[in-house]
Amino acid sequence: MGELVNDAVYKELNLVPYSEFSRILEVSGYRLQVVEIFANMCRLNALYMIAHAGSGHIGSSFSSLDMVSWLILEELNTVNDIFFSSKGHDAPGYYAALMGVGRLDFELIHKLRRLDGLPGHPDIAINGIETNTGSLGMGISKAKGIVTANRKLKKDGRVFVLTGDGELQEGQFWESLISAANNDMYEITAIVDHNKLQSDTFVNRVSN
Secondary structure, three states: OOOOOOHHHHHOOOOOOHHHHHHHHOOOOOHHHHHHHHHHHHHHHHHHHHHHHOOOOHHHHHHHHHHHHHHHHHHOOOOOOEEEEOOOOOHHHHHHHHHHOOOOOHHHHHOEOOOOOEOOOOOOOOOOOOOOOOOOOOHHHHHHHHHHHHHHOOOOOOEEEEEEOHHHHOHHHHHHHHHHHHOOOOOEEEEEEOOOEEOOEEHHHOOO
């Protein structure tokens, strides 16, 4: 990607300004259509960020944005509801969504993978990021930790975890589900972004 993108290319890209996000979010009713438009606006801004940075994961960001947009706009109803991505490569898309709802400074759109800007992968130093993304397959384990802490503190709240279909090849993912089920951790919702791709090849060429 870095070899294909240069200043001339990204200067031709237009981003969607924050004012347009404010306009679409003021629409009452038609929630499915609003979420769809919001997600596509975020895709344009994620593409702008990645092109501006000269690197980043377009596919992972694009494929997750319908789900991320629905969660942010329609599902995360209380202060204790949490969403995070276990795959992490979709960070530009999530940043775009957070900017769209005003939870992240919109001017950071120009600073992906820049000093004093936005890191290429999720980091809790960024507002709205609940957990860093480390090795793949750890998302459910992190969610169980959050649920366990909430239960001890007698706090309500759901935990939505977005995983990738390539990530499901990790053994820890499956091992983590056993105790989650045995401890009736109904607070956890695991979502698989089935985009059929991992890294630089198709999932079905590795382990479908």
